[in-house]
Amino acid sequence: MKIFLICACTVAIAGSAYLWWGNNALTVSRYEISNPKIPSEFGGFRIVQLSDVHNKDFGGKLSEKVKSLAPDIIVITGDLIDSRKTDVSVAEKLIKELKPIAPVYYITGNHESRIGEYFGLRKVLEENGVEILDGKTVGIEKNNAEITLTGIDDATFFGSGELSEKVTVFARELKGLAKEKGENFGILLSHRPELIDIYADCGFDLAFTGHAHGGQIRLPFVGGILTPNQGFFPEYDAGKYEKNGTAMLVSRGLGNSLFPFRVGNRPDIVLCELVGE
Numbered sequence: 001m002k003i004f005l006i007c008a009c010t011v012a013i014a015g016s017a018y019l020w021w022g023n024n025a026l027t028v029s030r031y032e033i034s035n036p037k038i039p040s041e042f043g044g045f046r047i048v049q050l051s052d053v054h055n056k057d058f059g060g061k062l063s064e065k066v067k068s069l070a071p072d073i074i075v076i077t078g079d080l081i082d083s084r085k086t087d088v089s090v091a092e093k094l095i096k097e098l099k100p101i102a103p104v105y106y107i108t109g110n111h112e113s114r115i116g117e118y119f120g121l122r123k124v125l126e127e128n129g130v131e132i133l134d135g136k137t138v139g140i141e142k143n144n145a146e147i148t149l150t151g152i153d154d155a156t157f158f159g160s161g162e163l164s165e166k167v168t169v170f171a172r173e174l175k176g177l178a179k180e181k182g183e184n185f186g187i188l189l190s191h192r193p194e195l196i197d198i199y200a201d202c203g204f205d206l207a208f209t210g211h212a213h214g215g216q217i218r219l220p221f222v223g224g225i226l227t228p229n230q231g232f233f234p235e236y237d238a239g240k241y242e243k244n245g246t247a248m249l250v251s252r253g254l255g256n257s258l259f260p261f262r263v264g265n266r267p268d269i270v271l272c273e274l275v276g277e
Contacts, residue, residue: 022261022262022263022264022265022266023256023261023262023266023267024058024267025266025267026058026061026062026065026254026266026267026268026269027266027267027268027269028065028069028268028269028270028271029238029239029251029252029268029269029270029271030271030273031240031249031270031271031272031273032272032273032274032275033206033247033272033273033274033275034275035185035205035206035247035274035275037183037184037185037205038147038185038274038275038276039142039145039146039147039185039276040145040276041142041143041144041145041276042142042145042147042185042274042276043274043275043276044273044274044276045072045142045147045273045274046069046070046071046072046271046272046273046274047071047072047073047074047075047187047208047271047272047273047274048066048069048071048073048074048075048102048269048270048271048272049074049075049076049077049208049210049249049251049269049270049271049272050062050066050074050075050076050077050251050254050269050270051076051077051078051079051109051191051208051209051210051211051251051253051254051268051270052077052078052079052109052210052211052213052251052253052254052255052257053076053079053080053081053091053094053253053254053255054079054081054082054085054111054253054254054255054256054257055080055081055082055085055086055087055090055091055255056090056254056255056256056267057090057093057094058254058267060097062094062097062254062267062269063094063097063098063101065269066098066101066269067101069269069271071101071102071271072102073102073103073104073105073140073149074098074101074102074103074104074105075104075105075106075149075189075208076104076105076106076107076130077107077109077189077190077191077208077209077210077251078107078108078109078110078111078112078154078191078210078211079109079110079111079112079191079210079211079253079255079257080094080106080109080112080121081111081112081115081117081118081121082111082255082257083111083114083115084257084258086115086117088117088120088121088124091121091124092124092128095124095125095128095130096128099128099129099130103129103131104129104130104131105130105131105133105138105149105151105189106125106130106131106132106133106151107132107133107134107151107152107153107154107189107190107191108134108153108154108157108191109154109191109210109211110154110155110156110191110211110228111257112154113153113154113156113157114156132151133149133150133151133152133189134151134152134153135151135152135153135173135177136150136151137149137150137177137180137181138150139184146184147184147185147186147187147274148180148181148182148184148185148186148187149187149189150177150178150180150181150186150187150188150189150204151188151189151190152170152173152174152177152188152189152190154190154191154192155167155169155170155191155192155195158170158173163229167195167198170195170198171195171198171201174190174198174199174202175201175202177202178202178203178204181203181204185205185206186203186204186205186206187204187205187206187207187208188202188204188206188207188208189207189208190207190208190209191209191210191211192209192211192229193209193210193211193212193236193237193241193248193250194211194229194230194234194235194236196209196236196241196243196246196248197243199243199246199248200243200244200245200246201244203245203246204246205245205246205247206246206247206248206249206272207246207247207248207249208248208249208251208270208272209236209248209249209250209251210250210251210253211227211228211229211253212224212227212228212230212234212236212237212238212250212252212253213227213228213252213253213256213257213262213265214237214238214252214253214262214265214268215227215234215237215238215265216256216259216261216262216263216265217262217263217264217265218237218238218263218264218265219264220264223237223238224237224238224265236248236250237250237252238250238251238252238268249270249272251268251270252265252267252268253267253268254267254268254269255267
């Protein structure tokens with residue numbers, strides 16, 4: 001009996017340590033994007049993506065890691081806060097740590113659409129110099145060359161019907177917004193990876209997305225198990241995808257929401273480096 005209790009305690013401690021490590025030990029997913037439309041002046045341009053933080057506080061380690069990656073810009077692709085445990089002060093702390101590193105651009109996720117505190121979050125972001133791309137396109141210039149960055153709110157912000165109806169409105173809005181990028185290399189920030197057909201139809205060259213949490217639980221040789229809006233064994237859970245000339249990067253996210261653990265799926269910082277032609 002004593003041996004059994006020792007073994008049980010050892011397993012419990014090891015399991016707890018593994019879960020803590022899997023939820024707190026940051027990883028970096030690195031990608032290179034090559035496209036003839038990328039000006040040579042933007043060769044080596046570094047974009048760090050943070051997504052689905054869900055109010056998780058890494059105690060300064062997240063911003064330290066971001067700083068070590070020397071980004072030219074930082075993009076946040078939604079669910080900075082969590083509708084079940086909303087704490088704007090945690091988000092504010094992170095933003096204040098990030099703003100000295102590089103310009104920060106932000107779009108909403110579905111969790112922002114659920115809470116009244118979103119307007120307080122917007123005020124905090126604006127006061128700290130974050131560019132909120134809620135249906136906006138901005139030019140990013142370097143040595144007289146330019147690329148564009150477009151952002152759009154999550155589909156749940158569009159209309160009051162079912163999600164399918166909101167996606168229809170979202171697609172129409174994005175189609176009009178896409179015209180603003182002109183002939184430049186166009187980058188899109190949008191929360192949902194399952195809408196890749198819409199991004200490709202709008203002619204964006206690169207899209208940053210999140211929402212899928214990497215499938216939350218990831219198995220070797222299988223990938224993610226379950227994601228919102230895609231169900232079991234999702235097609236777009238993490239990594240790089242291509243569709244009709246559009247490259248899409250899907251972050252595995254950083255925090256948790258309804259399910260409190262990440263298994264085989266450590267918190268993910270995305271680093272994208274542009275390759276000038």
